[in-house]
Amino acid sequence: MNAPQKLFNLCLAVCVLFGCRQAMATDFEPLPRTAAKPGDTAEKIALGKKLFFDPRLSATGTVSCNGCHNLMEGGDDGRATSMGVSGLTGPRNAPTVWNSVFQASQFWDGRAATLEEQAKGPMVADVEMGMVGHDQVIGRIEKIPGYVEEFGGAFGESEAVTIENAVEAIAAFERTLITPDSPFDRFLAGDQSAINEQAIRGMELFESIGCTECHSGPALNNWTGADDDAEFVEFPRFIDSPLVDHYDLGSDLGRLQVTNHDGDERQFKVPVLRNITLTAPYMHNGKVASLSEACRVMASTQLDEELTDKQVSDLIAFMATLEGDFPEIALPRLPSRVGESVIDPSSVSDN
Structure with a gap:
């Protein structure tokens, strides 16, 4: 075991001893359980x-x-x-x-x-x-x-x-x-056993290399409350990364196409990272097939970092703890029109 790893384990042990492991996650908050507005009957x-x-x-x-x-x-x-x-x-x-x-x-x-x-x-x-x-x-x-x-x-x-x-x-x-009550939410609430040591290493790496510049707060997208102003981030930031051309990440002009302001070129909304393990493929164009490759892409294009295989595995272990409880949803019975379609067959192409 190398010296930095020994130091990390020692700090972790001290946090566990004093019941403050969750205090390490300073950039995060538990996901709210409700977001209903008045009138949502x-x-x-x-x-x-x-x-x-x-x-x-x-x-x-x-x-x-x-x-x-x-x-x-x-x-x-x-x-x-x-x-x-x-x-x-x-x-x-x-x-x-x-x-x-x-x-x-x-x-x-x-x-x-x-x-x-x-x-x-x-x-x-x-x-x-x-x-x-x-x-x-x-x-x-x-x-x-x-x-x-x-x-x-x-x-x-x-x-x-x-x-x-x-x-x-x-x-x-x-x-x-x-989708509240993920393992990470339980960890933030004080359950020391909710996530394992690899996930904690991933969380620490996520913070230390700068991912939380954009991915903090309860949804890990910098959102902190209903009255937040919309934020946008340049993507890709390091345009010389070889992964930019490989995945065609620079051709979409992003928010510029909405505002026509030069400063909005390649500006995008920061996506929610909750349940990120379930939403492949990744990036705005969907050209990154796996979460492991998405971690490498983000590190290279946004942080100018090259991750090791172990670091990628640790990050994914952390992200896996963001999968929450999904509410039961039964398919609804839709109202219909007796004996007659609402879709005019003449308006529908045969293709």
Whole structure:
């Protein structure tokens, strides 16, 4: 055992002796168990859940929110970039929807400030759900008597089927998609046995080499509270890293495409690291297939560091402790129209 390792083990033993091991994790906080807003009623959440799972909100009746953000797994779709209507694909990887409420902006480029605003976008994106406008979305919903009744019950209005109410319901449901009580949360709460020695080494390395510059707080994305201003980070920072060209990390202009401000070139939102072991592939373009390689990419392009195999293994052991408890989610029964489809067959391509 080398001298630095002996020193670390000695410090660790002292922390254990005095019951303060969790104090080492100074850059982190436990994940909140709830993020509900006033007005997030059971009726609104149930309606939002149905809308989230309903593919009829897409032009071809084939793509739902859950199609790209699969709640039966990591909250993403496991693809480099998601497939929308008619097999079309976009340029970016689908982020997880689990714990997405703990962010100050949505989408990789932060173009939506809220979950409600984010929910509007994919419905009318031509490579995602492909509707020609939100009026078409609402027209579909209005044709289904069960939805009209549920909108009225959730919002207490005679003409409640609006796009604003639809995305409010979806966001209310998404605010329930929280995975608390991970081993790391239990460690932060004082359970000294919640994570093993390798994970602690990974946590210490994560802090010491500078990962917490961007990945701190309860969701490990620098978010600290609901009133946070949106933050963006240059990626890749060290553009001369050979991994930049290898994974085509420099061609996406990031937030610049939203703001047209030169200072926003290659600026991206910092992603949530909760459940990161479940959301491969990685990076905004989904071209990094494994978490081990993602660790090397981030170290090289952001910190100008080259990791050893042991360091990578330790980091992954730490990240594995970020997998929390997933709430049980039963697939909802969707309201339908008796004997008639809401999708006009003439409007759907044969492809």
